[in-house]
Amino acid sequence: MANVLRKEQFILPEGVIYLDGNSLGPMPKNVPARLSGVMNDEWAQMLIGGWNKAGWMAQPTNVGTSIGRLIGAAAGSVVMGDTLSVKVYQALAAGVKMRPERRVILSDKGNFPSDLYMAEGLVGLLGQGYELRTVAPEDVATSITDEIAVVMLTEVDYRTGRMHDMQALTKLAHDAGAVMVWDLAHSAGAIPVDLAASNCEFAVGCTYKYLNGGPGAPAFIYVRPDLADTAEPALSGWLGHANPFDFDLHYTPGKGIERMRVGTPPVLQMAALEEAMKVWDGVDMADVRRASLDLQEQFIKEVEQAVPQLELASPRDPQARGSQVSFRFEHGYAAMQAVIDRGVIGDFRAPDIMRFGFTPLYLDAADVTAAVAVIEDVMTNALWDDPKYKVRGRVT
Amino acid sequence: MANVLRKEQFILPEGVIYLDGNSLGPMPKNVPARLSGVMNDEWAQMLIGGWNKAGWMAQPTNVGTSIGRLIGAAAGSVVMGDTLSVKVYQALAAGVKMRPERRVILSDKGNFPSDLYMAEGLVGLLGQGYELRTVAPEDVATSITDEIAVVMLTEVDYRTGRMHDMQALTKLAHDAGAVMVWDLAHSAGAIPVDLAASNCEFAVGCTYKYLNGGPGAPAFIYVRPDLADTAEPALSGWLGHANPFDFDLHYTPGKGIERMRVGTPPVLQMAALEEAMKVWDGVDMADVRRASLDLQEQFIKEVEQAVPQLELASPRDPQARGSQVSFRFEHGYAAMQAVIDRGVIGDFRAPDIMRFGFTPLYLDAADVTAAVAVIEDVMTNALWDDPKYKVRGRVT
Known part of the structure; x- marks a missing residue:
């Protein structure tokens, strides 16, 4: 060991x-020295040129890959941006679109409230009989029926630390024809996670906890690679477009995980996180x-x-x-x-x-x-x- | 002068x-010295306590008020967070909910593409006949009919600099019973804006252009004060909840503009922007x-x-x-x-x-x-x- x-x-x-x-x-x-460099040598000196010369534009996928290593996600299957709540919304919206004939999002009462709130907001917007159903954590397994479009769970309970069985519940969800979304807020950098082995469709998480990215550090989203070219991002912003700098009038989703990008990434936060991820080298x-x-x-x-x-x-x-x-x-x-x-x-x-x-x-x-x-x-x-x-x- | x-x-x-x-x-x-302080004296020393002791939690509304002064918005009617694309989505989603019997979002082909993309994503999610209609900029006035739920325009065209007449078009929208959303990306800090006088329901904008907040600086959203307690935020995250730290299972929107907050704010970017706004003192x-x-x-x-x-x-x-x-x-x-x-x-x-x-x-x-x-x-x-x-x- x-x-x-x-x-x-x-x-x-x-x-x-x-x-x-x-x-x-x-x-x-090392974070302050890195941020000082981003401000004084990149923003101040390169100005708009920093997007290319300093690599700001590529950071969300590069940092995503470094996090991917800790959660069992292949390179290029994770991208950074926004907040965890926004990433939850994207995963849920893409998930319900994959099961158009179903109307229920299933979660549990131990989930972090913001995940439930974002689901409430989504079903409210969708109308048409969409519903968020929450059950006790121990009742999740028996509540996964063929009504369920998406199962959304946080692996580690934020209050008690109780863990759901990611592999078993994902299998139950798939057996019932549901899409599985895992929130890894208390998992990434805390416990071993093997997203690829779990076979879940989506995972999301934050980076200011065990990944030490700083207050308000950007969130991440994972899409299973075989679905990344068809998942609908819902929040279809220009940096998720196939060719953002063509300024087309219509949205064409980008390749793979890139489509889950939304707006202009927070470069200072992203650089702090990128630097913080170096702590994990060799771990x-x-x-x-x-x-x-x-x-x-x-x-x-x-x-x-x-x-x-x-x-x-x-x-x-x-x-x-x-x-x-x-x-x-x-x-x-x-x-x-x-x-x-x-x-x-x-x-x-x-x-x-x-x-x-x-x-x-x-x-x-x-x-x-x-x-x-x-x-x-x-x-x-x-x-x-x-x-x-x-x-x-x-x-x- | x-x-x-x-x-x-x-x-x-x-x-x-x-x-x-x-x-x-x-x-x-002055931005690097401020960020250095946020990192070394706040994050590193106060740790989780920074949310209260260093005022991180209150920053999104405080900075919003400093921007409000430049765009004719009353104190407490603007809040910061996320990206402009996400704020466009919130404004549009809230707007269509205010006109449930209408199905059309109207914009123009001169609008910044990301605004159109976000609207496309929203109407795609809503289904039920919702539609984004885009016309030539000079045809907007004559296209505002009683089919239109929301008119969404960017005041200053990003390519040519051509300005829409904010007062006149808002009045036309209201005469037709539509909700008005203005994107101030190329207005805030660039030209005088008087949101209160325009009477528009929503406005959004970014802060990395004329407001010098740095690459990926957070966006802002304005809600007309008389509507702020009823507008539905759609992206109903925990920091928009009336009592986020009660961890209720159900979402109750916060008071006024606070409900437009979503997830954990990007403290480093927010501090850089707050510092950058000092340049405007007395301007x-x-x-x-x-x-x-x-x-x-x-x-x-x-x-x-x-x-x-x-x-x-x-x-x-x-x-x-x-x-x-x-x-x-x-x-x-x-x-x-x-x-x-x-x-x-x-x-x-x-x-x-x-x-x-x-x-x-x-x-x-x-x-x-x-x-x-x-x-x-x-x-x-x-x-x-x-x-x-x-x-x-x-x-x-």
């Missing part, structure tokens, strides 16, 4: 143990997984020994869990604020989830032990029972 | 006269307009004297023209490459348009004279007739 720890490649503030890389990854050390996701589970098992064991009143909200079986561990506590919001105040950054998810992310590129066993000591102090001494920790602010 | 020239606030490469700020504005000098768009027309009139006069074979493609009447001047020339592509090669950067638009943008914040009369001298040299001596200038690359 190769060691994946590379703390020295990140900026981590003094006195902080960061267990929230599943919300926003920390900054890889094998199987090694990341083993290291992540070691940290998680240590954390669960130490927390349960030290603080019995915290109830594990994540699956106890490590194979059923992504790269985070969540505990339930009635006063979880205040407790998390008290923990953060002492330098251990996790986050809170309503109604009562204290969530801790494990990112073995920059966390080790000593960090886990130190974090547990803080949690123990907060819980044993009820340090959370202070009015200042109970004022609700926006938590992301 | 106040002088709006502030060259010292921009980085402009040595030996370059930049007449392409209508494609990508040059870099305001009156009426002064910008006067200065722009002075430069344009000088340019047309000097070019026509020096190079009679160039045919003016822009309206001769300055009041009918935006902030650019275009000339037709059969070998316009090669000629523009030859001109660029000599330090005067304009651009080419198929099939035969040589386009020059005028941006009086960083261009003066001496720049115009120097640019004309280069154009004269290239044209008089047929310097464009060189094979190296005829190889087509991507031009943006």
Whole structure:
């Protein structure tokens, strides 16, 4: 097993143990120099010429390919752009068009709300009997019937870390004639994913969590290569056109995954992400997984020994869990604020989830032990029972 | 008339006269320091806390308000995000929902193709007889009938600079019961716009042209304040939700313009744009307009004297023209490459348009004279007739 720890490649503030890389990854050390170059040597000096000379136009597919390696997607089958919500919409819209005789999008109540909202918006626009149906996560398998046009699931539950079985559910969807869309928000860079083996039609994800692309980093979309030349992009913007600079009056979708591009890509964000992806050079996701589970098992064991009143909200079986561990506590919001105040950054998810992310590129066993000591102090001494920790602010 | 020239606030490469700020504005000098701060002091040090502590979450509406001042939109009626193509889609989708009994989106063949493509994508998804109808720009007025749900026009033609009459066409649209959507891509920061006076329902625009926000800077959308609490966002992402951090399973649109937000905003791009907007402090768009027309009139006069074979493609009447001047020339592509090669950067638009943008914040009369001298040299001596200038690359 190769060691994946590379703390020295990140900026981590003094006195902080960061267990929230599943919300926003920390900054890889080389990003500022890269962005400085993009601004001073490319934008400022090349001006409009940067689109060709600096390679800005090709970045969305180049970065897509570097992410593809971590999620089992062939080179040229992933492209970057927009936000995850927009990419969800594109995947869903293309999916329902592939099953014109069906009317139901199936998802589960554990899915990230924005995915459900985007589906609601889409079915509202489509009218004609289109419907979003959401069931409990454990009922998904039995709810995949021949009414279902598209099954849309997030592999790792954002609150509990519970994992769906990607291979099995994709097979069930296909057996029922449905299209499968996977959201990899908490999977890409967190756990091994093999999109090609799963045979799903679409996958989407974000890059500001485990891929450390920075706040608001662009999203990605994968289309199974055999479908990429026929999938309808719905958001048919000019950079998805076969010949964007011909300025035709009619849309002709581009070749393969390129058609999933929409508007002008965010070059500064794309460059930050491209630089951040270099952290993954030579990293094998199987090694990341083993290291992540070691940290998680240590954390669960130490927390349960030290603080019995915290109830594990994540699956106890490590194979059923992504790269985070969540505990339930009635006063979880205040407790998390008290923990953060002492330098251990996790986050809170309503109604009562204290969530801790494990990112073995920059966390080790000593960090886990130190974090547990803080949690123990907060819980044993009820340090959370202070009015200042109970004022609700926006938590992301 | 106040002088709006502030060259010292921009980085402009040595030996370059930049007449392409209508494609990508040059870099305001203070942007790199701001981005460096966002990376090193905010992302790296505050980590997830940056969303609140550094104000990232509020940026899309704050920056929207600073742009609103330049386009006659009240504070809080403009929000940033996504790309212009995506914002066009949101405006169109909301517009057609406001006129459920109508089926036609009207636009013109001079519109920027991506706007037409997004409309094609939308009507394709809607089915049910929805239609995009495009007419010649001069036929728009007579084509606004009671079949039209939404009129979508770009105020300034991207090739010729020809301007539509925003007030008159909006009134015609309203008289016919249609919703009006204006694309201000070549208007915002270029010419005075008074959205409130026009009474249009929606406006959208980009910020990497005259607003100098950088490559891939986020787009904006305006919704008329009396409609902002009822317009349906279509792309109903979590950051447009009334309470995004409640993680409800169902979408409830946020208050006013906030509902037009979709996914996580691109913080680095947003900060670059916010910094770039400081260039406009104390600038009156009426002064910008006067200065722009002075430069344009000088340019047309000097070019026509020096190079009679160039045919003016822009309206001769300055009041009918935006902030650019275009000339037709059969070998316009090669000629523009030859001109660029000599330090005067304009651009080419198929099939035969040589386009020059005028941006009086960083261009003066001496720049115009120097640019004309280069154009004269290239044209008089047929310097464009060189094979190296005829190889087509991507031009943006």
